[in-house]
Amino acid sequence: MKIETKAVHSGDRKKLPDSVPVTTPINTATTYLYEKTEDLDRIFAREQAGFCYSRYDNPTNAALEELVTDLEGGAGALACASGMAALQFAIQAALTDRRKKILAANALYGASVSLLMNVFAPLDVEIRWVDICDLEAVRAATAEFQPGCVLMESVSNPLLRVGPMDEVARIVSAARAALVVDNTFATPMLVRPLEQGAHLVVHSLTKYLAGHGDVLGGVIVSDAAHIETLRALSRACGPVLGPFESYLAMRGIKTFPLRMERQCANAVRVASWLREHPGVGRVHFPADPAHPDAATIERLFTPGLYGAMVSFDLRNGSRESVFRFMDALRLVVRGTSLGDVHTMVLYPVMSSHREISPKQRERMGIRDSLIRLSVGIEAAEDIVADLEQALG
Ligand SMILES: Cc1ncc(COP(=O)(O)O)c(C=O)c1O
CATH class of the missing domain: 3.40.640.10 (Type I PLP-dependent aspartate aminotransferase-like (Major domain))
Structure with a gap:
């Protein structure tokens, strides 16, 4: 089955x-x-x-x-x-x-x-x-x-x-x-x-x-x-x-496979849009052919599914500019979790990786400009529209 x-x-x-x-x-x-x-x-x-x-x-x-x-x-x-x-x-x-x-x-x-x-x-x-x-x-x-x-x-x-x-x-x-x-x-x-x-x-x-x-x-x-x-x-x-x-x-x-498919598809659209935005620096997303682990992803993952997490750096971003971006979001939820039906944004430096020393974070590649998105099941164009207005 x-x-x-x-x-x-x-x-x-x-x-x-x-x-x-x-x-x-x-x-x-x-x-x-x-x-x-x-x-x-x-x-x-x-x-x-x-x-x-x-x-x-x-x-x-x-x-x-x-x-x-x-x-x-x-x-x-x-x-x-x-x-x-x-x-x-x-x-x-x-x-x-x-x-x-x-x-x-x-x-x-x-x-x-x-x-x-x-x-x-x-x-x-x-x-x-x-x-x-x-x-x-x-x-x-x-x-x-x-x-x-x-x-x-x-x-x-x-x-x-x-x-x-x-x-x-x-x-x-x-x-x-x-x-x-x-x-x-x-x-x-x-x-x-x-x-x-x-x-x-x-x-x-x-x-x-x-x-x-x-x-x-x-x-x-x-x-x-x-x-x-x-x-x-x-x-x-x-x-x-x-x-x-x-x-x-x-x-x-019961609805997890249905949600996951939709979330994965939305994440592909959001990641491609972010990659083209002048205010965005690096975009981390497993569907990217230039991803450092592309061969492993191709070998291990179900074809066409790359997950629904997208991380990206604000270009020249700082803690202040990340906070401004997050506060400007109207639809995307500022919340310390992921995987929910609603799109969520999290600032790793402030939450998931807060307990890690700045030096170790730097070694891990987690910069002050890094933002993590968990893409939900909403219409992709609505998610993109919210990100666009918040990026300014
Ligand atoms: C990858 C990963 N593992 C484990 C956990 C811990 O899960 P819980 O918050 O249910 O204890 C989290 C929570 O964010 C997580 O992101």
Whole structure:
């Protein structure tokens, strides 16, 4: 089945005693009881399917997890309270029984950098950075550093670089490490990391999958080797998503392929328009034939889909001119998120990469003039018209 069909049907239609609900209900019960205590005993022992306590499992979460597992082609999933919680638990699962060393792409979402530096490093996990687009550097760092886990984003935030995850996965697997890929920007419409050899895939559900700016959540989709570790970690620590959010995420995912197609098409139009504007400097967009990772994009991504994130520099832009541009926008929403139905603008220096020192930002190529757009599903001409009037 194609992803468009899975998005509509997977996870739903679990039988009730007398009927089948067409969509999964919100199951708020924390606790489940059975006629025979023996059944509950077997469910606790995981010898029998069933629910006992919502931190372990919940029918609404289970339906969402089945759906996302299908979209990413995994062995199982864990729905978490946020994308960051998902990332933390994916890394913990990867490091269980492995060397406590993380080799991380040097272009990551700011909070992911903080997670490594402020949560894992103080626990004596060693962190090393690498240019994930430079295979020779990845090979050398893996051989020398011997990581237990390698972390990358399928499309980096905010410069939209695309690392060769298939080749990285081969290097990582040969070194008996685990590859964790944050697939939030690309989504399974563009690329499915597990099919490319990754071991664990993370999403901020908050973004494209849920898509309407009303759910905070995350999900880890795992290969067969890590799913039990992940479930055991979850039972012990309880990072789970609430059933209301699970329901909303499932509802959002039904239209995710439709939205994503439209958003990708709009992004192509917006990026081409920006490239021609005299007030705009560099435009970062994966459809650009001159993109530094064009060959990888061509090899890995679904033809014709390049994502709906566009980053660009204001020509000779400064913090003040970026603020002026953002304040002048009337339709585009100034908001710290992405992937929603509405077009959003974000200033990485102020928000997603605020915690990163100016020196490190400079090294990452994130300048004071850089603006990140998440293109929505509105009419492309309306988005362009708003950008045009704001650029002046
Ligand atoms: C690439 C990426 N990963 C993870 C996250 C974290 O997700 P959440 O805000 O749901 O915790 C974000 C949030 O912006 C993100 O952009």
